[in-house]
């Protein structure tokens with residue numbers, strides 16, 4: 001089914017209209033298009049609600065992919081009414097939550113610039129993001145925070161560029177993730193670029209990001225944990241670094 005993932009081209013789209021195309025056995029709702037991001041790449045799926053023509057609401061408590069990335073399933077909270085196939089609904093993302101996720105997700109990209117080591121894992125929550133690096137060096141969290149904030153304050157543009165798989169084959173080193181390879185066979189690949197002409201960074205990623213680094217705002221490294229001899233787990237949090 002030709003479902004349009006509107007968040008891939010416009011991360012700031014917090015609302016849109018859509019037509020219900022399917023209801024799954026478990027109650028999951030499928031639409032012809034959506035602004036709800038589906039859990040992927042360490043970023044949790046969107047929550048929010050669907051507004052029906054009569055003004056009543058269907059609360060959505062999660063969004064996930066189906067068998068493929070092309071399938072996006074909206075998970076209603078318990079005891080919500082099921083919409084009809086063909087019904088038009090207006091989608092509303094819980095924008096405060098999503099915007100925090102966009103800010104912290106973008107901060108993870110900046111951290112991978114400050115710490116240029118292979119990434120072994122990442123997970124983003126509303127008020128805390130963690131990134132695991134394959135590294136054995138000890139590094140000072142105040143110094144990392146300072147470098148991160150310099151990138152934030154420089155207010156670099158953040159933008160999407162689509163490249164062909166052939167272009168990617170010619171330059172596979174842009175992938176920083178050690179275990180996760182970007183999805184193939186789609187003909188094109190989505191790159192998240194930071195800085196004019198991607199001078200700061202470019203990285204395959206399907207998530208949602210802010211459009212300039214200043215929007216990340218004040219962040220700091222809350223903790224650097226040693227997870228094994230060659231693994232360091234960084235935690236990014238909002239606000240000033242506690243004294």
Ligand SMILES: [Zn+2]
Pocket residue numbers: 105109192205206207208209
């Ligand atoms: Zn990303």
